[in-house]
Amino acid sequence: MEQGRGEEPAGAAAGSPEQCTDPYLRCAFNGAAQTALGVSGSALLAHSPQGCEYLVNNAFASQECDYMETITLCTKLCVDEIVHGGEDLLARTIREAKNLPISILFVLSACGPEIVGDNIVAVCETVQPEVKFRLLPIECAGFRGSQYDGIDIALDTMLRKLVKGGGEKVPGSVCLIAPHANANPTWTADLAWVHQALSRMGIRVAATLTHRTPLSAIENAASAEASIVLSHDAGQKAADFLSASYGIEQVCRGIPQPIGMTNTQRWLSALGERFDALKAAEEMVTEGERMVMGTCRRKWPMARFLYRTPAAIVADATVGIPLVRFVTEEMEMTPELVALYSSQRQVRELLEQELRSLGLSPKVVYGTDVYKTRKALAEVRPRVVFGSTIERHASEGLGVPYVVEVVRMMRQFRMINREYFGYTGILNLFECVQNEWTMAWRSKEKRYQAKW
Amino acid sequence: MENDSIVFHGSLQQLLEKVETGEMIPRLQASHAPMCKFFTAYYVISGIRHVVPLVHGPTGCPLYMSDFVRTRECCEIRGVPLEPTACTTLDESHVIYGGEGKLLEAVKEAYAKYHPDLIVILSCCCSGIIGDDVESIAREAEKLVGCRVLALRSEGFGGDFRSGYEDAFKLIMELMEPPKTKRKATINILGARWGPNPTEFNWDLDEIERLLGDIGIQINAVIAGGCTVEQIRHAREVELNASWCYDWGQKLGDLMQERFGIPYSRTGQPYGPTATKEWLLGVAGPLGKEKDALEVIEREMREVEPDLAYMRRALEGKTAVIEISEFPGPIRALSLARMAEEFGAHPVVINVHPYTIKERMPSIRYILETGVNPEIILTKGLFHLGSFRSSKETEDELEAIVREYDNPIFFGNSGRFPPCPVVNLSLMNPAFQPQYGFRGIRNIAALIRQALENENLPRSRLFRGMLYGTRAR
Numbered sequence: 001m002e003q004g005r006g007e008e009p010a011g012a013a014a015g016s017p018e019q020c021t022d023p024y025l026r027c028a029f030n031g032a033a034q035t036a037l038g039v040s041g042s043a044l045l046a047h048s049p050q051g052c053e054y055l056v057n058n059a060f061a062s063q064e065c066d067y068m069e070t071i072t073l074c075t076k077l078c079v080d081e082i083v084h085g086g087e088d089l090l091a092r093t094i095r096e097a098k099n100l101p102i103s104i105l106f107v108l109s110a111c112g113p114e115i116v117g118d119n120i121v122a123v124c125e126t127v128q129p130e131v132k133f134r135l136l137p138i139e140c141a142g143f144r145g146s147q148y149d150g151i152d153i154a155l156d157t158m159l160r161k162l163v164k165g166g167g168e169k170v171p172g173s174v175c176l177i178a179p180h181a182n183a184n185p186t187w188t189a190d191l192a193w194v195h196q197a198l199s200r201m202g203i204r205v206a207a208t209l210t211h212r213t214p215l216s217a218i219e220n221a222a223s224a225e226a227s228i229v230l231s232h233d234a235g236q237k238a239a240d241f242l243s244a245s246y247g248i249e250q251v252c253r254g255i256p257q258p259i260g261m262t263n264t265q266r267w268l269s270a271l272g273e274r275f276d277a278l279k280a281a282e283e284m285v286t287e288g289e290r291m292v293m294g295t296c297r298r299k300w301p302m303a304r305f306l307y308r309t310p311a312a313i314v315a316d317a318t319v320g321i322p323l324v325r326f327v328t329e330e331m332e333m334t335p336e337l338v339a340l341y342s343s344q345r346q347v348r349e350l351l352e353q354e355l356r357s358l359g360l361s362p363k364v365v366y367g368t369d370v371y372k373t374r375k376a377l378a379e380v381r382p383r384v385v386f387g388s389t390i391e392r393h394a395s396e397g398l399g400v401p402y403v404v405e406v407v408r409m410m411r412q413f414r415m416i417n418r419e420y421f422g423y424t425g426i427l428n429l430f431e432c433v434q435n436e437w438t439m440a441w442r443s444k445e446k447r448y449q450a451k452w
Numbered sequence: 453m454e455n456d457s458i459v460f461h462g463s464l465q466q467l468l469e470k471v472e473t474g475e476m477i478p479r480l481q482a483s484h485a486p487m488c489k490f491f492t493a494y495y496v497i498s499g500i501r502h503v504v505p506l507v508h509g510p511t512g513c514p515l516y517m518s519d520f521v522r523t524r525e526c527c528e529i530r531g532v533p534l535e536p537t538a539c540t541t542l543d544e545s546h547v548i549y550g551g552e553g554k555l556l557e558a559v560k561e562a563y564a565k566y567h568p569d570l571i572v573i574l575s576c577c578c579s580g581i582i583g584d585d586v587e588s589i590a591r592e593a594e595k596l597v598g599c600r601v602l603a604l605r606s607e608g609f610g611g612d613f614r615s616g617y618e619d620a621f622k623l624i625m626e627l628m629e630p631p632k633t634k635r636k637a638t639i640n641i642l643g644a645r646w647g648p649n650p651t652e653f654n655w656d657l658d659e660i661e662r663l664l665g666d667i668g669i670q671i672n673a674v675i676a677g678g679c680t681v682e683q684i685r686h687a688r689e690v691e692l693n694a695s696w697c698y699d700w701g702q703k704l705g706d707l708m709q710e711r712f713g714i715p716y717s718r719t720g721q722p723y724g725p726t727a728t729k730e731w732l733l734g735v736a737g738p739l740g741k742e743k744d745a746l747e748v749i750e751r752e753m754r755e756v757e758p759d760l761a762y763m764r765r766a767l768e769g770k771t772a773v774i775e776i777s778e779f780p781g782p783i784r785a786l787s788l789a790r791m792a793e794e795f796g797a798h799p800v801v802i803n804v805h806p807y808t809i810k811e812r813m814p815s816i817r818y819i820l821e822t823g824v825n826p827e828i829i830l831t832k833g834l835f836h837l838g839s840f841r842s843s844k845e846t847e848d849e850l851e852a853i854v855r856e857y858d859n860p861i862f863f864g865n866s867g868r869f870p871p872c873p874v875v876n877l878s879l880m881n882p883a884f885q886p887q888y889g890f891r892g893i894r895n896i897a898a899l900i901r902q903a904l905e906n907e908n909l910p911r912s913r914l915f916r917g918m919l920y921g922t923r924a925r
Contacts, residue, residue, distance in 0.1 A: 020506065020538045020558035020565065027512025049577055049608035051488025055512050068921050071838065073482040082581060082609050093482045096837065111510060112577040112609050115547055142510035143547050143578055370518075371536065371565055393527045393534035410524045 022370035024341045024390075024408075026055060027142030029110050031150025031234070033059035034180050035158070036106035036138065038210025039218065043071045043102045047090050047120055048110030050076040052142075056108075062180060063211065064188055073097055077112055086113050087123050094127045094135065103215045104134040114141035134215070136161055148234040148342060151181050155209055155238040158218055165222045165246055172275055173204040174251070175224035175242060178235025179211055182257075183316040183341075183388075183407035189419035190257075194230060197258075197268060197422065200284060201277035209238060222246040226274065232257065232317035232350060233342045249274075256354060257318055258421045259429070260326030261289055288423030295427055303430075303437035304331075312337035312380060314373050314387035315407045317347040319420060323386055323406075324354050326429065335362045337380040343367035370394060404436045455856065457849045460830035464786070464801070465820055467828050471809045478810035483837045488608035490576055491517060492616030495645040496624070497604070498522065498535075499676030500684070502569040504562045507539045508555050508586060509576025513608070514539045521646060531651040532678070538562045542578050552584050559593035559601055569681040572623070573603040580607030600681070602626060614811050617645070621704035624675060624684055625711065631688040637739050638670040639692045642708075642716075643701030644677025653882035657696050659889035660722070660731075663752070667736050667744045675704065688712050694735045696888075697721060699783040699815040720822060721784060722888045724791030724896075725753065725760060752890040759897035766900050768796035771857040773872070774826075775850060775864035776804040782812060784887075786819050788863055788877065789826040791896075797861070799826040802850060803834045829853060844920040861903065869916055873903035 029048070033056045036044050046056050053074040060072060075093050077086045090107070097105065109120045124135040138157045140150050155178065179191040191211055198205060206224035207217040226249045227242050229235040242248040251274045258267035265285045272281025311333040313323050317340045327333045338355075340347060343366035351364065365376050374394045377385065385391050385400055388408035395403060405411060406420070406429065418428040460467060460476070470476040480486070490507075494517045497505045507514035518537035526532035540558045542551050555573065562571055571593075575586045590603035604623050606616055621642070641660065649655040661671060672690050673683035693708055694717040695701025705716030719734035720727055729749055736745030753760070772792035776785045782804050789799035809816055831853070833845030847868060854860050854870040862870045865878035876899055877887065884895040 018561065019540060019554050020561040021511075021541050022518070022536050022538055023511040023515055023541065025511060026515045027510045030512050045482075049488050050485040050612075051491050051513065051608035053485035054487070054491070054516050058516060071483055073837075074485045075482065076480070076485055077609050079609055082577075096482055100837075110577070111547075112581060112607075115578065115581045142512040143542050143544055145543070146511065370534070374534075389528065390523055390534070393523065396533065408519075410519075410528055 018369075023146075024369060025146040025148065026058070027147060028140050028144040028150030028153060029108060029142040030055040030059055031147035031152075031181075032108055032138050032140035032154035033150075034062050034147070035151050035154035035210050036108065037063040037065050037070065037072075038180060038208075038213055039104060039106070039158075040069075040212045040214050041103040042106060042215070043073065043097065043100055043104075044106045044108060045073040045075070045090075045093060045097065046108050046110060047075050047086065047113050047118065048077060048108070049112055050074055052110040071097075071100060082112055082116055085116060086118050087120075090118065090120065090123045091127050094123070095130060098131045100133070102133045104136055105131070107135060107137045109137070109139050109141060111141045111143050114139060114143075146342070148181055151178055151234040152237045155235065156241065158209070159221065159238060159241055159245075162215070162218045163221050163246075164219045167220065167223050169225050170204060170206055170223045171225060172202060173206040173224045173226075174198065175206050175221050175227045175248060176208040177227055177229045177238050177242075178231040178233075179208060181231035181234035181316075182318045184319055184418075184420050185407065185409060186414050186417035186419070189417035190421040190425070191230065192417070193258075193419045193422040193425065194228070197284065198271070201268075201271060201275055201280045203271065203275050203277070209235075222248070224248050226251045228252050228271075230257065230318075232321055232347055233344075236344075236346060254350065254353075256322040256325065256350065259319065259322035259425060260330055261292070261426065262325055262329060263322045264288065264422055264425075292423050292426050296430070301430055301434040303434040306384060306433075307332045309333045309384055310336040310380070310382045311384040311386065312339070312377060312382035312391075314339045314368065314385060314391050316341045317351070319407055321347070321351050321354060324351070324360070325358060326426070327386065328358050328360065330426065330430075331433065333384060335360055336382055337363045337365070337376050339365040339368035339373050339376055341368060401440050402433075402436050404432050406432055455849075455852060457831045457833065457852065458829055459832055459835070460828065462828060464804075464816070464825050464828050467804070467806070467830075468809055468813075468816055468820065471806045476806040478806040480805065480807045481835060481837050487613040487616070489611040489613065489616035489619070490574060490606040490608045492613045492645075493574055493604055493606035493620040494616075495521060496617055496620035496676050497572045497574065498526065498537075499645045499647050499678060500570060500624075501678060501680045502535070503681070504536050504538050504566050504568040504571045506555075506558060506562050506571055506573045507537065507576060508542070508551060508558075508573055508579040508584060509539065510542050510578060511539055513576045526647045529650045529652075530647045530678070532647045536562070536566045536568075538566075540579075542576075547578060547582055550582060550584060551579055552589055555579075555584065555586065555589050556593055559589070560596055563597035563599065569599055570627070571597070571599060571601045573601065574606045575604070576606070577608050580605060580610060600627060612811055617700060618703040621675070622707060625704070625707060627681060627684045628687045628708075628712070629685045631686075633689055634691065635670070635672065635686075635689045636691065637668060637741060638672050638690045639664070639694050639735060639739070640672050640687050640690050641674045641677070641696050641701075642693050642704045643695045643697045643699070644674050645700070646677070648674075648678030650882070653885050654891065656886040656888035656892070659886040659891050660696055662891075663732060663748060663889055664735065666748045667732065667741050669735065669739060669741060688714065690714065692717055692735060692738050694719070694731075697783065698818060699781075699812055702814055702818070718818065720790070720819065720824075721787040723784070723787040723892065724794050725756075725890075725893060726794050727787065727790060728889050728893075756890050756893045756897075759894050763795045763893075763897050763900060766795075766904055767792060767861070769859060770797045771860045772797040772799045773802060773850075773854055773857065773860050773862050773864075773870065774799055775802045775862070775868065776808070782808045783815050783819070785863075786816075786824060786826070790819075790822075790824045792863065793824075793826075800853075800857070801826045801828050802853065803830055803846060804828060805830075805834055847920055861900075867915070867919055869911055873900075873907045875899050875903045
């Protein structure tokens with residue numbers, strides 16, 4: 001493996017395992033909630049103390065649920081239930097919800113009830129005959145891992161319990177996996193672009209796991225011919241399961257997500273080849289690149305003079321890995337630090353493949369936390385950081401002129417979803433860079449007062 | 453009042469009695485979840501400068517707080533530098549074998565990484581249930597690092613949101629050292645959290661500080677509103693404690709009075725002229741600054757007299773319908789009810805949930821003691837399954853109630869569409885902050901003026917549809 005300035009393995013600093021971290025990632029419970037709330041016509045019941053409901057609320061927002069349609073419930077466990085068990089309360093709460101007009105109720109267990117041994121599976125089995133909707137228990141206590149582990153846990157439960165095998169394959173169809181494991185705050189636009197691209201190639205989406213996915217689509221997921229994992233952080237296990245159980249072949253594996261011109265071209269071409277739609281793919285590439293260049297020519301963005309400016313990328317692998325090529329090729333900057341939230345083997349392999357291909361040797365931090373990010377920024381001293389609002393504050397005092405907020409941003413609100421995938425995605429990213437460039441020029445104080 | 457949707461109609465005192473006797477069960481429905489003990493404990497601890505809140509648990513609990521409180525509220529809004537939110541990241545093996553060893557190492561590592569003035573270990577559900585002895589680890593760790601290490605049992609299941617605030621304030625008392633001196637005319641302000649005030653707008657606390665400064669009263673520390681550990685150490689040198697919000701400051705104030713003999717000024721929130729005068733005299737009197745306070749009050753009253761006159765004219769004879777569930781906090785709403793009455797309106801408070809009565813019992817009792825006992829109406833929608841946001845039912849009920857009163861005016865926020873003038877008292881509009889004190893009188897008068905003068909302007913179909921669906925009228 002090529003090493004750049006140095007690589008810090010996950011969970012390690014100065015050679016010793018870390019005991020104290022300042023994490024970027026939420027817990028498994030949150031990831032499972034994100035996944036469950038992507039099923040339309042559903043409700044979610046958190047078997048947890050009331051605080052965990054806030055992780056559900058976060059997941060609710062991430063999946064862009066509508067509170068007119070989706071309801072979330074919580075058993076609000078207190079000391080009594082922790083001491084004596086909360087199964088009765090869980091059963092009572094399910095019964096309270098029995099008139100909800102839903103097709104499925106996901107019951108998610110948090111740390112407390114799992115440690116004290118509440119059996120949510122048994123409770124759901126017992127109460128199932130009393131309610132009209134399906135009950136699906138998901139054991140996803142926060143201590144089971146990160147939000148990405150939670151997504152994998154929930155997908156695994158859904159696929160094992162809900163998918164009906166044995167049906168016929170639908171020719172030219174795909175199952176999209178884990179679109180929500182993506183740090184673009186408006187990742188649903190990435191998913192929309194994927195749908196649009198697939199449609200243009202005549203590829204049908206059998207099921208999306210998950211976003212506004214009807215229960216029936218999940219039940220029919222085995223009818224898909226192929227799967228596409230839309231994340232580098234989660235979903236691979238689901239693709240492996242679908243492959244092993246239903247012979248669903250995974251496409252676009254080992255290719256960075258379609259961010260930037262080269263990545264998009266590779267991704268579309270791989271799909272075109274698999275589904276015998278290479279001509280349509282090539283047309284999309286040609287049209288897309290022409291549109292991007294034409295738009296830039298007409299809009300004339302000034303933030304294009306950052307030639308070989310040292311840059312840092314701090315993000316999840318889904319956005320972070322493809323950004324390496326975008327930053328290097330399209331923006332002509334030089335990534336000198338890549339810090340990724342996750343650290344799975346496939347993430348490492350993919351990033352290393354990209355770095356080799358580009359001839360880059362930045363400092364790489366896998367499984368970064370806020371402390372490691374700050375330390376790495378202090379060491380590398382980049383001039384541009386692609387990251388989140390946290391990095392804006394973490395880079396204070398380090399002389400970083402530009403922090404381009406592309407993930408988890410809090411400073412800017414997006415009413416209109418913006419994709420990073422595909423060709424409009426390139427313009428959206430360019431817009432982020434241009435706006436940050438403009439902001440950096442803005443005067444912070446007035447030199448004198450006007451007379452009027 | 454004839455209305456099928458009403459489940460309680462009486463006074464605040466009567467509602468309190470029904471809750472105390474169990475006639476009204478103070479339990480929220482499954483779709484309503486307030487913050488847990490851990491969250492509110494974190495709120496308070498994060499209000500101390502250079503502190504490491506070390507969360508002994510998995511990553512979900514601290515991360516929500518570090519995103520919401522640290523990055524957005526503190527860094528983005530309050531001008532606080534990025535402070536750490538450390539976590540031991542407990543996993544399944546720690547749940548089985550225990551996490552005390554990891555916690556001890558984590559404290560040492562946190563000290564080495566962040567050089568803090570204070571480390572506070574916050575336990576979560578996981579560490580609480582497996583029985584990790586966080587207090588003993590804190591004592592042990594303190595011998596190994598160069599700062600105080602405290603521990604707070606803040607398991608989410610261990611109490612409601614209120615207990616987190618109270619236990620955190622109680623813990624802070626451990627930092628208070630015996631006084632070497634008594635600082636004349638100096639007080640602590642109690643009950644704050646989340647760090648200092650927002651940087652770009654005047655807030656309620658700024659108004660209190662301005663008025664106290666004019667009277668000649670110094671503030672040692674705003675606990676815990678961006679105070680330092682050093683200020684907390686000297687907290688016992690003050691002559692008096694006061695609170696910016698009776699509800700949040702009361703516990704710490706009472707405890708400091710009991711344990712350290714420091715008097716606590718028991719006053720309500722300074723909404724309107726009478727409550728503001730009471731608040732200022734309640735602080736200035738015990739400090740021998742009554743004369744100075746009266747001079748400041750007189751000056752300020754002169755300045756706001758046009759606003760006071762307007763409010764008297766505007767509110768006289770009206771029914772002030774005040775909604776709690778949509779207003780930022782029930783105690784503020786009740787303070788506002790008192791103010792409305794002061795200007796000649798008849799206050800009717802809508803939808804104060806029995807759960808709120810239970811959780812805020814000391815404050816509710818205090819409010820009743822001060823003679824505030826407004827008419828209360830609770831509607832069916834308040835008790836139905838459905839999120840706070842999805843309150844179409846309570847919106848319909850509110851509209852029906854308002855129609856039954858003569859000359860009504862609504863105090864709440866603009867997310868409601870009753871057929872009467874709407875005074876938008878949301879704290880989400882910083883252009884009309886503060887609401888406390890004399891500047892607050894000006895702002896509230898301006899909001900009432902907007903409501904009355906623009907009553908006939910069309911309301912937003914967009915916002916109404918967004919909030920209550922397109923089938924709304």
